[in-house]
Amino acid sequence: MTEINRNEIKIGILFSLTGTTGITERGQYQASLLAIRQINEQGGVDGKFLLPIVEDIASDPYWAAKKAEKLINIDKVAAIVGLYTSSCRKSVIPVLEQYDSLLLYPTQYEGEEQHRNIFYCGPLPNQQLLHFIPWIINNLGKSIYLIGSDYIYPRETNRHIRHLIQFHKGKIAGENYVKLGRQEFSNYLNEIKEANPDVIFSTLVGDSAIAFYQQHHHHGLKQPIASAITAETEIASIQAPYAAGHYSSFPYFSSIQSERNQAFVAAYRRTYGSENISSAMENAYNSLFLLTEALRRTKTASIDELRRVLPGLAFDAPQGKIVVDKINQHLWLNSRIGQVNEKGQFTIVWESDQPIAPVPFFKNVTIAASENKPEVESQEEIRINQELLEKHMKDFSEYRILQDISGHIPESLFVLLDGSIVFLNPSAEALLASKREAVLQVLREISSGNRDDSASVLRKEISGDLFEVSVKKSPPYVYLYFKQQGKNNFHFISKDKSRLLTRDLIGSDEKFMHAVSLTRFASRTNANVLILGESGTGKELFARAIHNESMRMNKPFIALNCAAIPRDLINAELFGYMEGAFTGAKKGGSPGKFEFANGGTLFLDEIGDMPLELQATLLRVLQEKEVTRVGGHKSIPVDVRIIAATNKNITQEIAYNGSFRSDLYFRLNVFTIELIPLRERAGDIPELAGHFIKEMSLSTGLPFKHIAAEALELLYRHSWPGNVRELNNVIERAYYLAENSSYITKEHLPQYIVQVDRVEEIKQISNERERNFYIQALVKRKGNISNTAKDLGISRTTLYRKLKEYNIKVGR
Numbered sequence: 001m002t003e004i005n006r007n008e009i010k011i012g013i014l015f016s017l018t019g020t021t022g023i024t025e026r027g028q029y030q031a032s033l034l035a036i037r038q039i040n041e042q043g044g045v046d047g048k049f050l051l052p053i054v055e056d057i058a059s060d061p062y063w064a065a066k067k068a069e070k071l072i073n074i075d076k077v078a079a080i081v082g083l084y085t086s087s088c089r090k091s092v093i094p095v096l097e098q099y100d101s102l103l104l105y106p107t108q109y110e111g112e113e114q115h116r117n118i119f120y121c122g123p124l125p126n127q128q129l130l131h132f133i134p135w136i137i138n139n140l141g142k143s144i145y146l147i148g149s150d151y152i153y154p155r156e157t158n159r160h161i162r163h164l165i166q167f168h169k170g171k172i173a174g175e176n177y178v179k180l181g182r183q184e185f186s187n188y189l190n191e192i193k194e195a196n197p198d199v200i201f202s203t204l205v206g207d208s209a210i211a212f213y214q215q216h217h218h219h220g221l222k223q224p225i226a227s228a229i230t231a232e233t234e235i236a237s238i239q240a241p242y243a244a245g246h247y248s249s250f251p252y253f254s255s256i257q258s259e260r261n262q263a264f265v266a267a268y269r270r271t272y273g274s275e276n277i278s279s280a281m282e283n284a285y286n287s288l289f290l291l292t293e294a295l296r297r298t299k300t301a302s303i304d305e306l307r308r309v310l311p312g313l314a315f316d317a318p319q320g321k322i323v324v325d326k327i328n329q330h331l332w333l334n335s336r337i338g339q340v341n342e343k344g345q346f347t348i349v350w351e352s353d354q355p356i357a358p359v360p361f362f363k364n365v366t367i368a369a370s371e372n373k374p375e376v377e378s379q380e381e382i383r384i385n386q387e388l389l390e391k392h393m394k395d396f397s398e399y400r401i402l403q404d405i406s407g408h409i410p411e412s413l414f415v416l417l418d419g420s421i422v423f424l425n426p427s428a429e430a431l432l433a434s435k436r437e438a439v440l441q442v443l444r445e446i447s448s449g450n451r452d453d454s455a456s457v458l459r460k461e462i463s464g465d466l467f468e469v470s471v472k473k474s475p476p477y478v479y480l481y482f483k484q485q486g487k488n489n490f491h492f493i494s495k496d497k498s499r500l501l502t503r504d505l506i507g508s509d510e511k512f513m514h515a516v517s518l519t520r521f522a523s524r525t526n527a528n529v530l531i532l533g534e535s536g537t538g539k540e541l542f543a544r545a546i547h548n549e550s551m552r553m554n555k556p557f558i559a560l561n562c563a564a565i566p567r568d569l570i571n572a573e574l575f576g577y578m579e580g581a582f583t584g585a586k587k588g589g590s591p592g593k594f595e596f597a598n599g600g601t602l603f604l605d606e607i608g609d610m611p612l613e614l615q616a617t618l619l620r621v622l623q624e625k626e627v628t629r630v631g632g633h634k635s636i637p638v639d640v641r642i643i644a645a646t647n648k649n650i651t652q653e654i655a656y657n658g659s660f661r662s663d664l665y666f667r668l669n670v671f672t673i674e675l676i677p678l679r680e681r682a683g684d685i686p687e688l689a690g691h692f693i694k695e696m697s698l699s700t701g702l703p704f705k706h707i708a709a710e711a712l713e714l715l716y717r718h719s720w721p722g723n724v725r726e727l728n729n730v731i732e733r734a735y736y737l738a739e740n741s742s743y744i745t746k747e748h749l750p751q752y753i754v755q756v757d758r759v760e761e762i763k764q765i766s767n768e769r770e771r772n773f774y775i776q777a778l779v780k781r782k783g784n785i786s787n788t789a790k791d792l793g794i795s796r797t798t799l800y801r802k803l804k805e806y807n808i809k810v811g812r
Contacts, residue, residue: 008051009044009295011036011288012071014082014092019059020181020206024280025084027233028106029054031281032081034271035288045295050288053077059180059206061091068092072099078301079104081287084280085205086110086152093117102303104291106283108228108250110156111360114420116444117303119310120330121287122280123251125160126359127333128228132249133164135337135350136226140247141198142170145223147188147212148203150177157203157228173197178204183211189219202227210237217242231278232346240344250279251333252319253346261318276344279319286317286331290324308437322355327436330358361422411470411481418476419447431462431482438462439482446471446480457517459508461687466503498557502545505538506691509681515542515673522671523549528622530668531645533675536723539645540605542673546643547601555600558593563609571614572630575621581631594627594638601641607668608648608660615661622667644668649800659796678720678727685715688724692731693744705738708745718753771806774799783810 013032015025033052040049053075055067064083071077072095079102083089086109096103096117108122136144144165148154154177165172173195176188192200202225204212209230216225225246232254235243254265254277264285269275291306293313298305311326323332332355338346412431415423421443424432432439442460446469458469462482470481502520507513522529523546531539540559547557565573576592577585593602604610610618621627622642626635650665678685689707697704707715711734720726734748746754781787789799803810 008049009301010051010053010075010077011291012068012075012077012080012082013052013054014057014064014067014071014080015054016059016084016088017056019057020208021059021084023206023210023237024231024233024278025059027276027278027281028082028084028284030272031268031277031285032106032288034268035285037271038267039288039292045292050292057083057088059085059088061085061087064088065091065095068095068101068103069099072096072101077101078295079291079303079306081106081284081291083107086156089118090152100303102306104287106287107280108153108283110153110160112156112420113418114328114330114360116307116419116440118329119287119290119324120358120360121290122283122331123333123335124330124358124360125157125228127251127335127356128249129157129160129164130356131335131350131352132226132228132337133161133170134168136199136201136247137165137168137170140224140226143173143197144170144199144201144226145173145192145195145197146175146201146203147192148177149180149182149205149208151180154203154205158201161201178208180208181206182208185212185215186219189215189221192221192223193219197223199223200225203229205229209234213238213246214242231280232276232344233278233281235340235344235346236274236276240340240342243340243344244342246340247337247349248340248346249335249337251322251335252279252282252317253336253338253348254278255338255345255348256319256336258318258320260316260320264318282318286315286322289315289317311436320355325358327432328358328360330360332357361420409481411483414443414480414482416443416447416478416480419444422477428482435462435465442467442469443480447478456510457513458510459513459516461508468503498544499548500541500544501548505541505545506688507681507684508687509676509684511676512681512684515675518671518673519545520549522546522673525671526551526641527670528641528668529643529671529673530650531643531673531675532650533645533647534677534723535647536725537675537677538724539675540603542675543601543603543643543645547603547641550601550641552600552641556597557601557603558597559603559605560593561605563606567611570611571617574614575617575627576629576632578629578631581629585631589629589631592627592629594621594640595636597640598638599640601643604642604644606646607644608646608650612659612661615664619661619664619667622664642668648797678723682716685727686712688727689715689731692728693735696732696735702735703742705735705741706743708743711744711746711749714746714749714753770802771808774802774806774808778808778810785810 013029015029015032016022017026017029036050036052039045044050053071055071057064057067068080071080081104083092083103083105084107089103089105089109092103093115095101096115101117103118104121105118106121108128109120109124111124111126113120144161146158146161148158158175162172174191174197176191178185178188200216200221200223202209202212204227209227213225213230227246227248228250230238230243230246230248231250254261254275264282265275265277268277290310290313293315294306294309295301297309310324311329312324314321314323319334322334324330325332334354335352335356336348337350338348341347409425409427412428413423413425414421414428439462442462446458456471458471460467460469465484468483470483472479472481502516502523505516505519507516519542529543529546531542533539543559544557547553560573562570572581572585572590572592574592574594576590576595578589579585579587581589621638624635625639626637628635650660678688686707689712693705693707696702715727715730722729730750730753731744733750734744737748738744777788777792781791785796785799789796792799802808
């Protein structure tokens with residue numbers, strides 16, 4: 001985040017002042033400086049002046065990226081306004097992502113992009129071409145020859161033009177692309193003469209455009225040139241005699257007869273002595289005013305704050321009123337067609353009567369809409385004009401078919417391509433309209449992730465509602481299915497476990513959600529389940545969720561902690577006993593846990609501590625599905641599903657200590673779910689802590705409390721050896737200590753958490769010594785785990801944990 005300084009706010013101005021596109025971009029640079037001067041004369045941003053930091057990228061994508069990084073990382077600009085070619089824009093995107101910075105891109109471009117770090121302030125193909133191409137065909141002729149510079153924008157623009165020409169019953173007379181900066185066009189002009197089209201459509205830029213227009217005149221070609229690039233700055237360099245009679249389409253021409261535009265032109269003339277103002281220059285000018293208004297509405301230059309306030313902003317621009325779309329980070333702009341006159345200015349021959357909605361994905365339309373004008377900062381989202389698209393886009397019928405089919409899917413479906421939305425079903429449209437910012441943030445997080453999994457399941461809270469998000473990758477597309485799980489007001493799982501479901505298991509970490517997904521799958525089977533995880537990770541909660549979503553949900557769920565029952569009683573606890581079976585046995589005997597759980601689920605916690613001799617009996621019960629009470633002889637049939645859990649490494653207990661039967665392990669280990677410790681999913685700490693606070697608030701009747709940032713940072717840094725159970729205890733203690741305060745601060749946390757820095761320092765000093773100590777102990781006892789643990793006076797479990805902690809491997 002870039003803080004706004006006391007007296008100034010730095011703004012990066014990034015254009016080509018030299019190079020092949022310098023002729024166009026110098027005008028954008030000048031318009032940007034004019035805007036900054038006017039903004040500062042009006043008081044800047046609450047008395048703080050804008051300070052332009054200017055860099056020349058010399059029409060080179062490499063330098064665009066390098067200079068952008070300098071502006072962000074060294075100059076610490078609040079945002080960047082600049083760039084012209086799409087290749088330069090795309091080269092800068094990785095830099096914007098790395099530093100999470102904002103670019104206002106003031107140039108017309110090909111569309112097919114919606115990046116979280118860019119607001120697009122120039123026109124899209126639909127805003128320039130949807131009216132221009134049919135106007136050309138109706139007024140100039142149906143046969144069109146395409147020629148352009150060889151880079152992204154001309155090729156993509158011509159792709160749209162081909163669709164529109166075909167739709168309006170025109171034809172392509174030819175198509176060619178030339179290297180940027182090429183200035184010799186004799187061969188191409190001879191080819192055009194031979195093709196004899198009605199119109200030449202040019203997407204040439206910079207010096208190439210100037211040379212082509214002039215040589216077109218010298219070769220005596222009569223066909224008019226139409227362009228969505230050639231504007232007043234290029235016309236001035238081409239010179240009026242060579243440019244007169246040709247056509248262009250832009251949101252803005254300097255010849256607009258309005259009071260606002262005349263004031264803009266006059267200010268530019270006073271400053272630079274010229275009236276050659278292009279649409280790209282006006283885009284840059286508008287960008288600075290929109291950015292300034294956003295800065296006025298936030299206390300910092302935080303990119304998240306700017307993203308929040310920019311959508312919906314309006315500006316009375318020289319072209320007329322413009323609006324930042326509330327969904328796609330592009331602008332609602334006007335559309336005009338102009339013809340170059342003898343003075344080198346454009347005579348406007350057609351103009352729209354209102355701003356036109358931006359459609360960045362011109363072919364793959366994403367959001368349906370009405371014909372209403374944008375309502376600035378209204379509660380209702382600005383919508384795309386669907387009827388206009390149906391009229392002009394032949395491929396739109398494919399979209400309608402997809403939308404109709406996907407409308408039967410209960411989930412909200414989003415389809416992403418290169419991080420941009422290319423399709424939504426009706427349910428997704430409604431979700432995006434109601435929870436725009438939260439949904440887009442989730443999409444950004446997922447699209448920027450580095451996981452290569454073809455499918456995964458995540459859980460996200462979106463504006464108070466809990467959603468399960470299924471992510472399926474089918475390159476180059478990513479399909480995301482949002483399924484609402486309900487309000488994020490979980491059952492009080494520590495108090496009412498009988499109703500707990502997988503949706504109530506709190507967390508959003510990918511590994512945690514993988515465990516939840518396995519849990520849900522396990523509930524649909526009748527197989528035995530083994531849950532592995534450290535103490536306090538919630539093994540019993542997962543076991544209850546499996547039971548509550550299984551076919552046995554209406555039958556008993558019986559839990560037994562194998563480590564808490566004396567060795568001489570655990571047999572009777574599990575299998576029951578007959579009267580007189582042992583001293584103290586109840587009259588009439590008693591059924592065991594297996595009989596109580598008949599038809600349902602038996603949860604055997606800490607099964608790694610079950611005595612070895614009892615494991616054989618348990619194995620027989622699992623195989624034969626019948627029990628015999630202690631002191632009895634009659635077999636009792638039982639139908640019980642076993643869910644076992646342990647915090648031990650069972651495979652090591654089998655391999656090294658012989659304390660667990662391998663045949664029982666394989667009988668139990670039909671379906672394994674491994675729970676990760678809290679330290680490996682620290683991102684879930686705020687969600688878990690918030691749940692515990694909500695639980696405390698509702699159970700005590702006291703107000704909800706928030707966690708101060710400093711306290712939350714300490715919670716993040718703690719290693720949580722007791723996992724979620726420890727976090728619960730810490731939050732409960734802090735909640736009571738906070739008393740009437742609305743915040744839990746670091747003063748309310750235990751000292752062992754607050755003094756984490758000192759503890760970590762001590763640990764760092766002693767870790768190497770302790771590691772060497774255990775290595776020497778093992779060497780002395782020839783790697784025997786049991787003897788080493790016995791001589792050191794610790795349990796095997798503790799020794800295993802230490803070996804794992806210090807990455808000590810014991811050979812067999």
